[in-house]
Structure formats: C-alpha cells, structure tokens
Amino acid sequence: MTAKRQAIPRLSSKELLVLDLLANARPQYGLELVAASRGRLKRGTVYVTLGRMEDKGYVASRTEDAPAGAGGLPRRLYHATPFGLRVLKAWTTLLNHLAPEPAR
Amino acid sequence: MTIDHPLRRALARVCSADTMSRIVDPVLADMRWEDGRATLPGCASLAAALMLHGVISLPRWCAAVWSDDDHAMPRAAGLVAAAALVAGALLIAPSLSHPPYWTGMSFVSFAIVLAPQAFALSLPLAVIIAVPLALRRLRITARLIRRTLLLCGLVMAATYAVITWAMPNANQSFRVMVSRALGSRVVHVPRGVIETDWKTLRQQIRELRRTDNGRRAAAQLEYAYQSRVAVVVAAVPLGLAGLAISTWRFGRRRPVLTGAGVLIVYWALMAYEERTARALIAAGGLLPEYLCPWTPNAILLIASAAAILRSRQFLPPSPARSSPVA
Numbered sequence: 001m002t003a004k005r006q007a008i009p010r011l012s013s014k015e016l017l018v019l020d021l022l023a024n025a026r027p028q029y030g031l032e033l034v035a036a037s038r039g040r041l042k043r044g045t046v047y048v049t050l051g052r053m054e055d056k057g058y059v060a061s062r063t064e065d066a067p068a069g070a071g072g073l074p075r076r077l078y079h080a081t082p083f084g085l086r087v088l089k090a091w092t093t094l095l096n097h098l099a100p101e102p103a104r
Numbered sequence: 105m106t107i108d109h110p111l112r113r114a115l116a117r118v119c120s121a122d123t124m125s126r127i128v129d130p131v132l133a134d135m136r137w138e139d140g141r142a143t144l145p146g147c148a149s150l151a152a153a154l155m156l157h158g159v160i161s162l163p164r165w166c167a168a169v170w171s172d173d174d175h176a177m178p179r180a181a182g183l184v185a186a187a188a189l190v191a192g193a194l195l196i197a198p199s200l201s202h203p204p205y206w207t208g209m210s211f212v213s214f215a216i217v218l219a220p221q222a223f224a225l226s227l228p229l230a231v232i233i234a235v236p237l238a239l240r241r242l243r244i245t246a247r248l249i250r251r252t253l254l255l256c257g258l259v260m261a262a263t264y265a266v267i268t269w270a271m272p273n274a275n276q277s278f279r280v281m282v283s284r285a286l287g288s289r290v291v292h293v294p295r296g297v298i299e300t301d302w303k304t305l306r307q308q309i310r311e312l313r314r315t316d317n318g319r320r321a322a323a324q325l326e327y328a329y330q331s332r333v334a335v336v337v338a339a340v341p342l343g344l345a346g347l348a349i350s351t352w353r354f355g356r357r358r359p360v361l362t363g364a365g366v367l368i369v370y371w372a373l374m375a376y377e378e379r380t381a382r383a384l385i386a387a388g389g390l391l392p393e394y395l396c397p398w399t400p401n402a403i404l405l406i407a408s409a410a411a412i413l414r415s416r417q418f419l420p421p422s423p424a425r426s427s428p429v430a
Contacts, residue, residue: 031134043134043145044152048160051126073112075133 009056009087014049017041019058019080019088027062027079050078058084111142118250119154123161127153169251176238177251183234184227184259191226191233192219209281217278220270221298227263228338231256232367235346236359244351244415256343264336268302275299297328305329323385326394334397341401342370344408351415366404373400 011019021036022028028036030046041049053059060081063074080088115128131153135146169177196218200211209217235252242248276299283293297305309325312318345366349355355362381396 029134029137030130031137042152043131043149045156047127047130047153048156051157052160054126072136073109073129073133075137076130 009058009083009090011058011087011091014041014045015053015058016088016091018046018049018053019084022059022078022080023085023088027077029064029075029077033078053084054078057081058087109142111147117246123154123157127157173242173245173248176242176248177255180234180238180252180255181258183238184230184255187230187233188223188226191229192222195222195226209285213281217274217281220266220274224263224266224271224335227259227266228335228342229367231259231339232342232346232349232370233360233363235343236349236355236363239347239350240356240359242350244347244412249347249412252343252347253340256339259339259343260336263339267332267336272299272301297325302329302332320385323393327381327385327396330394331397334401338401341404341408344412345370345404348408348411348415351412370400370404373403 017037017040018033021033025036030050031043033050034041034043034046050059050061054061058081059078061076061078063076065074109132112124112128112132116124119128128150131146131150132142135142135150139146196215199218200215235255239248239252272295276293276295279296279299280293295304300308305325306329309322309329312322312325346363349359349362349366352362377396377399381393384393384396
C-alpha cells in the first residue's frame, strides 16, 4: 500500500501576482491591489481571488480600524501569511528554473 | 455606505455571512472610500464579483443542498418525480383501461402519446404532495423556503419543456393515428389549440383580433394561451402552499391528506374560473377573460404567503444587523 501523497500547494497566475504584490508591502486593500497590478487584476474578481487565497491559507485579512464615530463599512486589509510567502518563494524558484534559457 | 445601506440589507437577505464578509462588505467599503455612495461601476464590479463567487461556489453549494436539513431537498425532488409519475399514471389509466384497439395502436404507443399531456398536469400538481411530505419533520427556515422555490422553478422548467416540445407533437401524432385508423383520406390533419405551439398560437390571436368577426375566437384562443402559461407557473403557488402546509400542525401529521385537500380546492377554483371565463367570453368584453386562468394561482399564492408569514417560523435573526466583520 502506498502512502498518500500530500497535495502540493498550487498557485494560479492571479494568485502569484497577488502574493507578489503583498510580499514586500504593507497590508493592502483590494482596490490598492487592483491599482498596483496595472490592469492585470480586475475590481470584479479581486475579492473572489483573495477569498480563495484566504481559504488556502496564502493570505490573511482583518478589517481596518474605523475612526471613532464613523458609521461607514470598514475596509478589509490583506497581508501575505508566512505559508503564502513560502509558497511564493517555491513557485518563483520553480518558474525561474523552468524558464527557457536564452540561446547562445 | 453604512451597515444599514438598503443595498447591503437586500444582499444580506440572500447571501451567506461568509459571502457578505468576503465579497459584499469589502466592495461596498471600497465604494464608500472612492465615492461615498453606490456608483454604477461599483455596483457592476459587485455584480461581477458575486457572479464569479457563485460559479466558483456552485459545487460546494450543490453539496450543501444535498446534505443540509437531513437531505430535505433531494428527498423533495425525488418525491416530486415519484408523485408526478403516479399522478400521470392515474390520469392516463382510464384511457389505458379501454384503449381504442380499432386504431391499431399498441398499448405502449398509446401510453407514450398520452403521457406528455398527463405529465404537463401531474408535474406541478406533484409539488403540493411532495413538499409537505418531504418537510414534515423540519422547521421551515428562510433557507428551506428559498430552496423549495428553486425546486419549484425547476418543476416549472420541466413543465414548460413538456408543454412546449412533447405535448403538441404527441397529441398531433395521436390525432393523425386515429384519423388514419378511421380510414380518413385527409392527408393533412390540422392542429388543434393544444397541438399548436406558443408562437403560432400568439400569431393566430393577433390575426383574429384584426378581423371584425374574430374577436370571440381570439378571446377563446387567448384564454387557452393564458391557461397554458398558468399551468407552467402553477408549481410556484403550489410549492408555497406545500410550505404553508408544513407550518401547520395538522399538515405535519397528515401531509398527503392535507395536500390532497388543497389540491381539491385548487381544482374546484380551476373549474369555477373555466365556467366564469366561458360566460365572460359569451358576454363579450365585460372583464378580460385572460385573467381567469390566473385566479386560482393568485388565490393560492396569497393565501399560502399569508399562512407562511403568519407562522413566523422562518424568521431569522436580522442579517442586516449582524456585524460586517466575520
């Protein structure tokens, strides 16, 4: 009987982009990520992507501290988790290894 | 954009707490941050996000519908199918017990051409038996109401498919077979009202209305058209009636008996509206006759909704008041 293999964490191109944007920055809002991605992330999909990434444990979120007396909805701040950063590092290394070398 | 914004309150009634905290609230907060109010681009991005979230969550949602409430929904769907089969068989049984052997048709082909017409009626009627039977041991929640209405929508779609594609052709086949068996030399058997498709029926009504002498015939066709639409839609008021039965103590104890009782009342209302419509068509123009087929549905819908609202079993703690922070 073979031992069940542990699933390798997968990263889609959008997830890779989000982790890349969050890796070396302070926690960001969805709209900030959309603006920073220069059109590669869309307003309509960014929160769905972030939600899936939160399920996978790549990012974590918290709501911003609302100023006293403010009645508006607080925004949600996202940051990369240590696990997400490890996955990003592994995928970046893998992609660098698999990238075709320029012809000499 | 506050927690009590009408858009958020409306979405909180249909979306789960998880969807609210992960999709709706962040997008609304962004809208507040950008413009301070609900803008068209913001609402468009919210709609896109909800649609994408819905598609991605579909497998998980289907699994939840399957297992939630002690498998109530698959049980209700199975019971609808079983009740439709039994009711359909009961409807064609009198004709099958004395099949016209002189037509040369076999028992099986006779059953096949009769079945679509029987199922067009038995499918919506099955809902009133199946829903109270499936939900009799459950407390009626808002989630059960939503899912039961979705099941009614599926029954509506199935009834529409039967009435649109199967019934007209099956009936016409029967007419052609009988015509041939009677030795008729008529090559083309004209289609009757039931055998005519929606589009042609609508066209006939328009053409008859243009003529001076065709108004009464147009009224009769309009009545037939509206009756057909009312049969398609009947699953919804009957489903709501099933939910209302599930909120009554007697309905929970005797779901089939209560369902059958409501069905008899519905049938009596249909017979009464048919008689009234005939009188209205004969009188010509007192009241629009096409309202008549909708009367039983409207009465059942209002009465059932009132009974469900009165029971207040389904009332959840107001989601709009819940914290936006999950």
